[in-house]
Amino acid sequence: MASDINSERNSEEDLVLAWSGRWTLAHRILAVNVLTLALVGLAFLYLDSYRNRLEKERVQKVAAQAEMAATALSTVAPDRHDELLARLSKQNKTRIRIYGSDGSLKLDSWQLVGPTYRLRDPAMQRWNKDVARALDRGFNAIVGEKNDEDFVEPAVDRANAWEEVAAAMRTGAIQTEIRLAPELTPVFSAAAPVGDGTTLLVTDNDRSFTRTVRKQRRSLLVALAVVTGLSVLLSLFLARTIVQPLRRIAFAAHRVRLGRAREVRVPRLPSRRDEIGLLARSVSDMSQSLRHRIDNIEAFAADVTHELKNPLASLRSAVDSLDRIDDPALKRQLIDVIRQDVLRLDRLIGDIGEAARTDAELARARFEPVDLGELIGNLVSSWETRRETGNVRIAFARPRRASAIVMGEPGRLARAIDNLIDNAISFSPPSGLVEIAATHVGDEIRIRIDDEGPGVPPESREAIFNRFHSVRPGAENFGRHSGLGLAIARAIVEGHDGEIDVADRDDAPSGARFTISLKAADRA
Incomplete structure (x- = not known):
C-alpha cells in the first residue's frame, strides 16, 4: 500500500477527460447501455x-x-x-391440385410428374438444424410473432380439407395461406377458381425462404457480436475513467487518515464536470480545510503554551520569594x-476554552431567527446593571422591532457582540x-460599535483579530484581558457567514x- 500511496505518478493528465463536456457519469453509463440495447432492438426490428x-x-x-x-x-x-398441369408443376417446383364443384380431387400434378418438393423429418436432420429452429422460435417469441399452423396432408384429400380452397369457392377470389412444415420451413399455398366450377390449389415448400432469413440473421448476429465487443471496450474504458481517479482519491484519503495531511495532494480535475470531478474538488477542499485546521490547532497550542508561561513564571517567582521575605509590605505586594x-x-483558561469550543459549537448549532435589536438591548442593560463600565456611557440606537x-445561534452572537x-x-x-x-442595509444587517479611544493603526487592523494579540492602555488592570476576545468574535461572525472589520471613525x-x-x- 505504501508504494502505491507514495507513488510519483501524481499527474492529473491521465485522469482528465477532454471529450466529456458536461456529461455526467450517469449520462455516459446510460448512453453505453442504451446504445447496445438500441442496436439490438433495431436489429430485431x-x-x-x-x-x-x-x-x-x-x-x-x-x-x-x-x-x-x-x-x-x-x-x-x-x-x-394434364399436360399443362404437369408442365407448370415441374417448372415452378410446386404441387398443383384441381378440385371439382363437388369438392372431390380431380387432378394432382404429383400423380403425373412425381413430388417436386419433399417435407423433411426433423428427427433425421443434424443438430445444427435443431439450433436454428430454436433460434427461430426464440426470435418469434421476442417480436411477438404468432406461429403459423402446422402443414399436414389431409387423410381424405377434398376441397373442404383446405380453408383457402373453401374460401375461394365461396368468394370466387384468390385465397392464400401459410403453414409450417415439420422442420419449420414455410409451405405457401394459394387457391384460385378456374371458371368452369373447379378450383385450383398451388402449394410450395419454399426452403430458400428459410435459408435467406437465417442467413440474414447470422449476418446480424455477427454485427451484434461486434457491437457487443465495442460496448464491452467502451464499458472498460468508462470503468477506467471512474476507477483510476477514485483509486487516487482513496489513496489521498488514506494518507489523510494516517495523519499526513500536509503531504496529501488530491487531484482537483478542474476540466471534468462530472461526479468524479466534483468528488475530487470536494476531497481536495476538504483536505485543504483539514490542513488549515491542523495548522490552526498547532499554532493555537503553541500560543497557549507561550501565554501560560508568563503568568506561571511570575506566579512561581512570587511564591518562591514569599519564604525569603519578612517585610509585611513586600509580602502584601507579592500576594497581590x-x-x-x-x-x-x-x-x-476560560477564554482558551471558549476559543476552542467556538468552531465545534458553531458546526453543531441549529440556526434560528435572532432579533439583533432585542439581543443588543439585553447586553447593554446587563452592562449597565453590573456597573462594569466605570464612568463610560453606552448609547444604543435601538432599531425598529x-x-x-x-x-x-443567539448565545454565540451575544458573545461576539459582548x-x-x-x-x-x-x-x-x-x-x-x-x-x-x-441597521438593515440592502440584504445585510450591520452592527456598528464606536468608541472614543485612540483608534487602531492601519498596520494593526488585521493583527488585532489574531489570538493573544493585545495592546492594552497603560492604566488597564493587569489580567483583565487575554487577547482572545476579538479572535473569538471574528470566529463567531465568520461562522455565521458574516464579516467583521475595524476602521477609524469618520464622525469624531x-x-x-467595529462593524459586523x-x-x-x-x-x-
Whole structure:
C-alpha cells in the first residue's frame, strides 16, 4: 500500500477527460447501455421487417402462379389439362391440385410428374438444424410473432380439407395461406377458381425462404457480436475513467487518515464536470480545510503554551520569594501579584476554552431567527446593571422591532457582540461614550460599535483579530484581558457567514469603529 500511496505518478493528465463536456457519469453509463440495447432492438426490428417483406413477396408469387395456372387451364381444352398441369408443376417446383364443384380431387400434378418438393423429418436432420429452429422460435417469441399452423396432408384429400380452397369457392377470389412444415420451413399455398366450377390449389415448400432469413440473421448476429465487443471496450474504458481517479482519491484519503495531511495532494480535475470531478474538488477542499485546521490547532497550542508561561513564571517567582521575605509590605505586594496572576490565568483558561469550543459549537448549532435589536438591548442593560463600565456611557440606537433579524445561534452572537462592547469600553477614555447601532442595509444587517479611544493603526487592523494579540492602555488592570476576545468574535461572525472589520471613525476626532455584517433573514 505504501508504494502505491507514495507513488510519483501524481499527474492529473491521465485522469482528465477532454471529450466529456458536461456529461455526467450517469449520462455516459446510460448512453453505453442504451446504445447496445438500441442496436439490438433495431436489429430485431430490421430482421422482423425483412422477414415479413420476404414472406409477403413469396405469398404474392404463389398467388400469381395460381392465377396464371387458373387462367391457362381456362383457355385450353380439358383433354390438355394434364399436360399443362404437369408442365407448370415441374417448372415452378410446386404441387398443383384441381378440385371439382363437388369438392372431390380431380387432378394432382404429383400423380403425373412425381413430388417436386419433399417435407423433411426433423428427427433425421443434424443438430445444427435443431439450433436454428430454436433460434427461430426464440426470435418469434421476442417480436411477438404468432406461429403459423402446422402443414399436414389431409387423410381424405377434398376441397373442404383446405380453408383457402373453401374460401375461394365461396368468394370466387384468390385465397392464400401459410403453414409450417415439420422442420419449420414455410409451405405457401394459394387457391384460385378456374371458371368452369373447379378450383385450383398451388402449394410450395419454399426452403430458400428459410435459408435467406437465417442467413440474414447470422449476418446480424455477427454485427451484434461486434457491437457487443465495442460496448464491452467502451464499458472498460468508462470503468477506467471512474476507477483510476477514485483509486487516487482513496489513496489521498488514506494518507489523510494516517495523519499526513500536509503531504496529501488530491487531484482537483478542474476540466471534468462530472461526479468524479466534483468528488475530487470536494476531497481536495476538504483536505485543504483539514490542513488549515491542523495548522490552526498547532499554532493555537503553541500560543497557549507561550501565554501560560508568563503568568506561571511570575506566579512561581512570587511564591518562591514569599519564604525569603519578612517585610509585611513586600509580602502584601507579592500576594497581590499572585492574586493578579491567578486572575489572569483564570481569565486566560476560560477564554482558551471558549476559543476552542467556538468552531465545534458553531458546526453543531441549529440556526434560528435572532432579533439583533432585542439581543443588543439585553447586553447593554446587563452592562449597565453590573456597573462594569466605570464612568463610560453606552448609547444604543435601538432599531425598529423585527427589522434586524438574522439566522444564527443567539448565545454565540451575544458573545461576539459582548466582546466588542468590552473592547470598546476598555479603550474609551474616562466619561467616554460607546455608541452602538444596528441597521438593515440592502440584504445585510450591520452592527456598528464606536468608541472614543485612540483608534487602531492601519498596520494593526488585521493583527488585532489574531489570538493573544493585545495592546492594552497603560492604566488597564493587569489580567483583565487575554487577547482572545476579538479572535473569538471574528470566529463567531465568520461562522455565521458574516464579516467583521475595524476602521477609524469618520464622525469624531478619534476612536475606532467595529462593524459586523450579517446576512438578513428572509422575511416570510
